Amino acid sequence: MRQSGEEQHDEDAGVDTHGLPDAAALDAGDPLARYKNEFVITDSDVCYLDGNSLGRLPKRTVDIVHRYLTEEWGSELVAGWSHWIDEAQRVGDLIGGAALGAASGQVLAVDTTSVNFYQLCDAAIQARPGCTKVISDTANFPTDRYILEGLCERYGKQLVLIDDESGEGYVTPEMLVAHLDDDTALVTLSVVQYRSGALHDVRELTRIAHASGALIIWDASHAVGVVDLQLDHDEVDLAVGCTYKYCNAGPGSPAWLYVNKHLQQSLRVPIQGWFAQRDQFAMGQGFVRADDLRGFQIASPSIVGMRCIEASFSMIVEAGLPAIAAKAALGTDMMVRLHDAWLAPLGFELITPRDATRRGGHVTLRHSDARQISVAMREMVKVIPDFREPSSIRLAMSPLATSFREVSDGFARIRDLVASGRYREAGPPASRVT
Ligand SMILES: Cc1ncc(COP(=O)(O)O)c(C=O)c1O
Numbered sequence: 001m002r003q004s005g006e007e008q009h010d011e012d013a014g015v016d017t018h019g020l021p022d023a024a025a026l027d028a029g030d031p032l033a034r035y036k037n038e039f040v041i042t043d044s045d046v047c048y049l050d051g052n053s054l055g056r057l058p059k060r061t062v063d064i065v066h067r068y069l070t071e072e073w074g075s076e077l078v079a080g081w082s083h084w085i086d087e088a089q090r091v092g093d094l095i096g097g098a099a100l101g102a103a104s105g106q107v108l109a110v111d112t113t114s115v116n117f118y119q120l121c122d123a124a125i126q127a128r129p130g131c132t133k134v135i136s137d138t139a140n141f142p143t144d145r146y147i148l149e150g151l152c153e154r155y156g157k158q159l160v161l162i163d164d165e166s167g168e169g170y171v172t173p174e175m176l177v178a179h180l181d182d183d184t185a186l187v188t189l190s191v192v193q194y195r196s197g198a199l200h201d202v203r204e205l206t207r208i209a210h211a212s213g214a215l216i217i218w219d220a221s222h223a224v225g226v227v228d229l230q231l232d233h234d235e236v237d238l239a240v241g242c243t244y245k246y247c248n249a250g251p252g253s254p255a256w257l258y259v260n261k262h263l264q265q266s267l268r269v270p271i272q273g274w275f276a277q278r279d280q281f282a283m284g285q286g287f288v289r290a291d292d293l294r295g296f297q298i299a300s301p302s303i304v305g306m307r308c309i310e311a312s313f314s315m316i317v318e319a320g321l322p323a324i325a326a327k328a329a330l331g332t333d334m335m336v337r338l339h340d341a342w343l344a345p346l347g348f349e350l351i352t353p354r355d356a357t358r359r360g361g362h363v364t365l366r367h368s369d370a371r372q373i374s375v376a377m378r379e380m381v382k383v384i385p386d387f388r389e390p391s392s393i394r395l396a397m398s399p400l401a402t403s404f405r406e407v408s409d410g411f412a413r414i415r416d417l418v419a420s421g422r423y424r425e426a427g428p429p430a431s432r433v434t
Pocket residue numbers: 112113114115141143144190194219220221222242255
């Protein structure tokens with residue numbers, strides 16, 4: 001993982017006369033500013049600070065999907081499969097090269113993060129049959145913890161969840177060392193913690209897991225497309241992630257899985273689908289697994305999903321992850337400073353690390369009235385955050401789609417909403433999605 005701090009930027013270049021970030025100056029000097037116009041924006045007054053949950057719709061996606069519908073599916077019909085059949089590998093290579101630091105032949109664009117996580121965790125546990133322990137952390141994303149609980153119950157393994165009591169909710173090398181021993185089959189963590197926004201030290205934690213003989217799986221859902229991941233360089237074994245957050249490929253777009261070349265022959269995923277069969281179209285009796293990455297593919301890829309990924313990743317390729325990560329660092333720094341100046345006096349507390357090299361693209365603020373404030377933000381002042389139990393509001397800089405002005409305006413509206421007490425007039429949430 002290359003740290004965003006390695007990309008040079010002068011933190012004081014965009015500061016106004018009050019010592020606060022100057023949004024206009026930052027936007028004027030932003031090499032990625034033009035990309036905002038590449039997204040469909042139906043209400044220019046909305047401050048969309050939830051790109052860590054679902055990215056905006058790229059205009060090029062509309063054209064590319066339309067062309068796919070009419071020129072591929074519509075006219076080619078089943079003949080299209082002659083060139084769609086290996087799309088999971090081709091689009092996987094695109095994701096790997098653009099955003100993961102992965103050489104070709106190691107990334108598949110398939111299924112969902114949850115399914116991919118299940119597949120790889122099962123494979124990793126089976127690869128260390130003599131070991132009884134699986135390690136993760138209490139702050140990990142729920143689907144990861146629930147899947148691990150199920151797997152450990154089924155295979156009679158002990159699930160150890162590291163609990164960071166410091167409040168920042170992440171696992172330091174020292175914490176992992178304290179829990180790890182040669183009885184550990186698997187360590188699995190998120191690169192960026194979904195709740196606190198803290199960024200793990202991928203290289204060091206991977207090295208520590210390997211030193212005790214364990215495999216490691218990284219869930220990069222909150223990092224891909226905003227952190228300059230270097231999975232090959234960091235000697236990561238296995239990783240999964242989505243494409244609908246900072247990668248902007250759309251709700252429910254296909255996820256990806258990464259299997260380092262050195263593990264592709266030895267690991268076996270539990271679902272033996274026909275795409276993993278060595279001679280797929282012989283359609284013979286008996287499963288004979290493909291030796292390479294295709295051995296990890298279950299089934300037909302969603303081609304409309306592939307086109308969404310291609311469209312949105314073409315922007316990531318053009319912009320480059322180092323520039324994207326550098327803007328995320330500046331944007332989250334702006335949020336930290338505006339929090340300190342405007343929101344801390346109103347009862348907010350920052351729980352994301354202050355060091356830009358230790359966070360991803362979002363910051364998380366705690367407030368005792370966070371639930372009602374987040375409803376009021378959406379409904380009264382057009383600032384879109386998300387809320388996480390029990391009292392966290394997450395706010396993101398999604399570098400291709402978000403301007404510094406949007407961040408600054410959003411924070412000013414939160415300040416005014418809370419200072420006036422007007423947020424108390426907001427009703428209950430309109431949806432069970434927070
Ligand atoms: C870190 C992390 N892992 C896994 C998931 C689950 O993704 P999916 O529902 O696409 O399987 C999410 C969803 O937001 C996530 O944030």
